Amino acid sequence: MELNEHANFIEDIINEELAEGKVTTVHTRFPPEPNGYLHLGHAKSLCINFGTAEKYGGLCNLFFDDTNPSKEKTEYVEAIKKDIEWLGFKWYEVHYASDFFDDIYRLAIKLIKDGKAFVCDLTADEIRDMRGTLTEPGKESPYRNRSIEENLELFENMKNGKYADGEKVLRAKIDMASPNINMRDPVIYRVLHAEHHRTGNKWCIYPMYDYAHPICDSMQGVTHSLCTLEFEDHRPLYNWVIENTGVTHKPRQIEFARLNVTNTVMSKRYLKKLVEDGSVTGWDDPRMPTLTGLRNRGIPAQALKNFCEEIGVAKANSEIEVGYFEHFTRDYLNEHAPRAMAVMRPVKVVIDNYDGGEYVETDVNPNLETPEKRNVYFSKEIYIDEEDFSLAPPPKYFRLKPDGMVRLKGAYVIVCTGYETDENGNVTLVHANYLPETRSGSDNSGIKVKGTIHWVSAEKCVPAEIRKYDFLLKDAAYPGQDFSERMNENSLTVFNGYAETYLDEAAEGESFQLLRTGYYKKFVENGKLVLSEIVSLKDSFKK
Numbered sequence: 001m002e003l004n005e006h007a008n009f010i011e012d013i014i015n016e017e018l019a020e021g022k023v024t025t026v027h028t029r030f031p032p033e034p035n036g037y038l039h040l041g042h043a044k045s046l047c048i049n050f051g052t053a054e055k056y057g058g059l060c061n062l063f064f065d066d067t068n069p070s071k072e073k074t075e076y077v078e079a080i081k082k083d084i085e086w087l088g089f090k091w092y093e094v095h096y097a098s099d100f101f102d103d104i105y106r107l108a109i110k111l112i113k114d115g116k117a118f119v120c121d122l123t124a125d126e127i128r129d130m131r132g133t134l135t136e137p138g139k140e141s142p143y144r145n146r147s148i149e150e151n152l153e154l155f156e157n158m159k160n161g162k163y164a165d166g167e168k169v170l171r172a173k174i175d176m177a178s179p180n181i182n183m184r185d186p187v188i189y190r191v192l193h194a195e196h197h198r199t200g201n202k203w204c205i206y207p208m209y210d211y212a213h214p215i216c217d218s219m220q221g222v223t224h225s226l227c228t229l230e231f232e233d234h235r236p237l238y239n240w241v242i243e244n245t246g247v248t249h250k251p252r253q254i255e256f257a258r259l260n261v262t263n264t265v266m267s268k269r270y271l272k273k274l275v276e277d278g279s280v281t282g283w284d285d286p287r288m289p290t291l292t293g294l295r296n297r298g299i300p301a302q303a304l305k306n307f308c309e310e311i312g313v314a315k316a317n318s319e320i321e322v323g324y325f326e327h328f329t330r331d332y333l334n335e336h337a338p339r340a341m342a343v344m345r346p347v348k349v350v351i352d353n354y355d356g357g358e359y360v361e362t363d364v365n366p367n368l369e370t371p372e373k374r375n376v377y378f379s380k381e382i383y384i385d386e387e388d389f390s391l392a393p394p395p396k397y398f399r400l401k402p403d404g405m406v407r408l409k410g411a412y413v414i415v416c417t418g419y420e421t422d423e424n425g426n427v428t429l430v431h432a433n434y435l436p437e438t439r440s441g442s443d444n445s446g447i448k449v450k451g452t453i454h455w456v457s458a459e460k461c462v463p464a465e466i467r468k469y470d471f472l473l474k475d476a477a478y479p480g481q482d483f484s485e486r487m488n489e490n491s492l493t494v495f496n497g498y499a500e501t502y503l504d505e506a507a508e509g510e511s512f513q514l515l516r517t518g519y520y521k522k523f524v525e526n527g528k529l530v531l532s533e534i535v536s537l538k539d540s541f542k543k
């Protein structure tokens with residue numbers, strides 16, 4: 001195996017193990033809990049798990065950590081699979097923690113028989129109170145020294161449904177004085193009378209994550225169990241379970257930093273709250289940082305992967321600027337999205353010295369290797385954006401103003417000859433003349449204008465609902481502040497404008513650069529053309 005030059009710290013570890021012959025095939029797994037939809041943060045974990053396996057010609061499993069039956073649903077399992085497929089990753093095998101419940105149970109009995117686990121009658125509160133602190137050791141449970149026989153019988157009773165939820169737990173017998181609180185006789189099984197989305201009512205005891213996860217990794221043949229930093233303190237317990245259950249295959253846990261992004265809610269629990277309280281239209285609302293939301297928004301899967309690749313694998317937590325993510329989307333769409341015109345805040349312009357209509361030419365996308373042109377209809381009446389006409393223009397205003405000139409993209413230069421207003425002084429109509437000798441492509445008039453604006457023919461256009469988005473969160477967090485206090489109330493703005501018929505004819509789901517506006521995705525809703533913002537044109541990100 002060739003060592004690569006730009007190895008991250010995980011690859012450094014793997015390279016060493018391969019060199020020493022400790023590992024032959026790299027086997028990772030992506031381990032979501034099916035209790036919600038995947039988000040941007042999971043994309044990083046996906047890229048690391050699938051990406052590392054791919055790089056070494058290894059394998060990556062999809063592993064559903066379904067040990068919390070009350071929160072998990074098949075709906076989420078299906079959604080998670082769809083999101084992973086969207087990113088173009090192919091899992092080797094799919095497994096569920098619940099597939100291993102029998103093994104996990106059998107190994108718990110082994111721990112009991114080896115004197116390494118005991119049934120405890122303390123309540124959750126009592127266990128917490130006796131756990132000690134970072135500076136003080138914990139107190140041993142009065143049930144810690146039950147005989148192996150009694151433990152076996154009580155554990156069997158737990159399994160057979162003799163106890164109510166919380167009445168008894170199985171705990172690993174490790175060390176109540178350990179400096180690592182996770183090692184102070186952690187609970188490894190609990191009683192929970194809940195129907196499981198896959199095992200139904202077969203079990204009324206469920207293993208805890210820290211106990212089940214290493215066993216499941218081992219059973220799947222995982223070599224590298226890659227997880228986020230909050231599990232670093234749990235690694236001694238992970239290793240304890242591997243050593244003491246005596247599983248033959250021994251995986252290794254390696255932690256990396258979570259992805260946090262400014263202005264972005266990045267937790268399933270909070271995202272769920274947004275869906276439930278109606279702050280968004282659903283998990284796939286285009287403002288949501290869920291993968292289904294990003295897909296619906298029109299974020300190209302490749303742009304998301306490029307972003308993850310670029311932020312890399314870090315050992316320390318940090319926050320990435322949301323602008324950096326947008327940058328990758330913009331970059332990708334700039335190369336791939338056809339150009340079109342739509343006007344968000346339309347004002348009609350009548351070109352008094354022009355009659356009839358004609359087709360003018362425009363670039364489909366100037367960045368294409370083989371440039372293509374298409375036709376745009378030009379006519380006597382057009383719409384321009386309200387912001388492109390000013391009665392009180394600031395200095396260096398190069399758009400249209402009374403007596404001013406501007407170029408209409410792909411068409412002619414026009415001169416403003418007058419305007420009409422309503423009783424409030426709002427412009428309702430603009431009058432202009434066109435300069436026939438300035439036709440784009442054949443202009444040798446020598447007339448120089450500084451501004452070019454976009455427009456649509458009022459005769460051949462379609463009404464369009466144009467949706468522009470802002471971030472769900474207003475600003476950075478203050479310590480201890482709840483995300484609900486940071487919600488941006490104005491994350492959606494709707495404009496009723498006009499679009500070229502080209503956009504009406506395009507396939508649903510296609511993305512475009514609306515000239516001078518941004519990248520937009522086309523939808524049809526109730527028969528109406530909807531243009532939904534993917535990302536604005538302006539790149540505020542400074543590398």
Ligand code: ATP
Nearest residue numbers: 031032033041042044045227228258259266267268
């Ligand atoms: P949440 O707190 O949003 O529910 P989670 O960590 O509980 O996230 P899991 O379903 O357990 O979600 O996550 C599956 C995998 O994705 C885990 O290995 C987890 O560490 C990783 N992951 C989750 N969030 C992030 C993130 N923001 N950055 C990187 N990896 C993440």
Ligand code: MG
Nearest residue numbers: 032033035268
């Ligand atoms: Mg979780």
